[in-house]
Amino acid sequence: MENMQINKKVTIVIPTFNERDNIVRLLPLLSKVIRASIIIVDDDSQDGTAEAVKSLNSPNIQIIIRKNEKGLGSAIRTGILKAIESSADYIVTMDADLSHDPVYLPSMYEKAREGYDLIIGSRYVKGGGIENWPLKRRVISWGANFLVRLLLRSPLHDNTSNYRVYSTRAAKEALKCESADGYEFQICAVYRVLRANFPVAEVPIVFKDREIGKSKLTSRQIYKWFKYVIHLTKS
Numbered sequence: 178m179e180n181m182q183i184n185k186k187v188t189i190v191i192p193t194f195n196e197r198d199n200i201v202r203l204l205p206l207l208s209k210v211i212r213a214s215i216i217i218v219d220d221d222s223q224d225g226t227a228e229a230v231k232s233l234n235s236p237n238i239q240i241i242i243r244k245n246e247k248g249l250g251s252a253i254r255t256g257i258l259k260a261i262e263s264s265a266d267y268i269v270t271m272d273a274d275l276s277h278d279p280v281y282l283p284s285m286y287e288k289a290r291e292g293y294d295l296i297i298g299s300r301y302v303k304g305g306g307i308e309n310w311p312l313k314r315r316v317i318s319w320g321a322n323f324l325v326r327l328l329l330r331s332p333l334h335d336n337t338s339n340y341r342v343y344s345t346r347a348a349k350e351a352l353k354c355e356s357a358d359g360y361e362f363q364i365c366a367v368y369r370v371l372r373a374n375f376p377v378a379e380v381p382i383v384f385k386d387r388e389i390g391k392s393k394l395t396s397r398q399i400y401k402w403f404k405y406v407i408h409l410t411k412s
């Protein structure tokens with residue numbers, strides 16, 4: 178574990194909204210696979226997420242509680258900005274709901290050390306997959322990736338995964354996605370990094386459906402996402 182990092186600072190950004198029972202399970206798993214600082218960006222969850230994180234009393238875990246802002250993309254931007262200010266060399270983003278298994282993180286990080294600027298934990302490359310997702314959810318995800326590949330000419334197979342490692346310069350590109358406050362942030366970040374001509378890699382992951390808590394992906398979010406992709410095709 179130690180010799181994997183050699184003086185590089187890794188910061189993991191995790192957006193949370195009502196994820197109390199998931200986040201307390203995820204954090205110990207992360208500390209087993211990687212030495213990192215962790216920034217949790219919580220949008221004032223009312224289920225005790227922040228209290229549960231604080232009760233872990235870990236010096237490497239910081240929680241930012243936003244009272245007046247909301248949204249997955251804007252939460253990730255807040256976390257990335259903080260990570261850059263704290264001189265992170267690599268920034269990981271992942272969901273709190275255990276869909277993104279920490280066991281994949283060392284191999285994703287390895288790719289970053291090889292020189293890739295963005296590494297995507299990918300469900301749609303050989304060796305990757307999805308466990309337990311209902312058909313409707315699979316169709317939405319597949320359709321989203323189909324559109325991004327077609328309309329934005331992305332060569333990547335999984336453009337919507339939030340399981341990622343960014344180099345600092347790629348994270349700075351992602352920060353330019355100022356208006357992408359919701360799920361469209363993932364697409365914008367990919368688009369920016371590809372446009373900057375930074376090398377991107379996909380590492381296979383098996384995504385597991387959340388067992389606890391509720392999904393925050395609503396029909397409104399999907400509609401907003403679609404409008405954003407159309408807007409990007411015109412830019």
Ligand SMILES: Nc1nc2c(ncn2[C@@H]2O[C@H](COP(=O)(O)OP(=O)(O)OP(=O)(O)O)[C@@H](O)[C@H]2O)c(=O)[nH]1
Pocket residue numbers: 191192193194195196218219220247248249252271272273274276386387391392393394
């Ligand atoms: N801070 C913050 N986090 C959010 C917000 N919306 C979603 N999240 C977090 O972002 C991550 C992804 O959200 P999910 O609801 O799991 O979305 P999803 O994985 O597409 O949907 P499921 O497969 O149904 O879980 C989780 O860690 C959520 O808690 C938000 O508005 N603010």
Ligand SMILES: [Mg+2]
Pocket residue numbers: 272274276387392
């Ligand atoms: Mg999820």
